[in-house]
Amino acid sequence: MESILTDNAVAPATHKEDLRHRRHTLRKDRNWIQKLGVGLQALLESRIAAASVHGDPHIYDTGLFPWTAELEKEWPLVRAELDRVMIFRDRMPSFQDILKEVGAIQKDNQWKTYFLAGIGMDCTENALRCPETMRLLGKIPGMSTAFFSILSPGKHIPAHRGAWNGILRLHLGLMVPEPRESCRIRVGNDFHSWTEGRAFIFDDTFNHEVWNDTDGYRVVLFVDFARPLRQPWRWFNERLMRWGALAPFLREAGEKQKKWQDLLWKNR
DSSP: OTTTSBOOSOOOTTSSSOOOOOSOOSOOOOOHHHHHHHHHHHHHHHHHHHTBTTOOOSEEOGGGSTHHHHHHHTHHHHHHHHHHHHTTGGGSOBHHHHOGGGGGTOOSSOEEEEEEEOTTOOOHHHHHTOHHHHHHHTTSTTEEEEEEEEEOTTOEEEEEBOSOTTEEEEEEEEEOOSSGGGEEEEETTEEEEOOTTOEEEEOTTSOEEEEEOSSSOEEEEEEEEEOOBOTTHHHHHHHHHHHGGGSHHHHHHHHHHHHHHHHHHTTO
16 A cells, blocks of 8 residues: 555665655656645645654654653563564564555565554454553553564565654664664664664654664564644544544454464464
8 A cells, every 4th residue: 555655666775865755756657646645645744744742853862752761671571571472473474464565565474573552453362462561552652553573584674654654653672683783774864773672763754674684583562653743733643543443454454463363372
């Protein structure tokens, strides 16, 4: 789905072009209806950016979000729960098994997911295995989506952008293989390597790309949460996220998640 994953065919990160943008500029083959939709989204996103409490950077200072301190302090509890479910990694769904639109940027089974929360999703059985993680997630204002994002050795996620700038994304490093500099994310023109126990917050509507050029698994707690906005845009954003549960692609993703969850925990 174009509004979820866009600009997939993009120049390498070493290209001189400034990639710190959220505009849908890298595709040229749109019809007039698609161009109209992209234009409308760009207009709305410009209003959201202007109403942002913390400005409109592509990468955020975690100090702006006081709740990250507790998340980082108690990260070993999350890691312990991850360790207990990682033994089932091979039985977990790949991301495109849940959200088919991810198939635009992934064809293999090297990006696994363990969903804990999602718009329109029933993640009850998964969440029961991770009570401390769920307790901490409950302290994140406007949390809408959370899962363990598991990248296999050598995995590359090509350049893309997210659906809507009314949310921000947090990665909490849980398993970061060495050398750390070979396990990294590019957001815009800036590179970041994860650290176990440290949070990283960014706006995923800026062009971004991921590499795990190591021999180990990289796992982060992947969380989407509502971007702090001034009124009336906060009200608008909250309603939009709530209505999102009615979207056909999210209903389909919820059904798939429930089937994979039941399969994972059947007779356990």
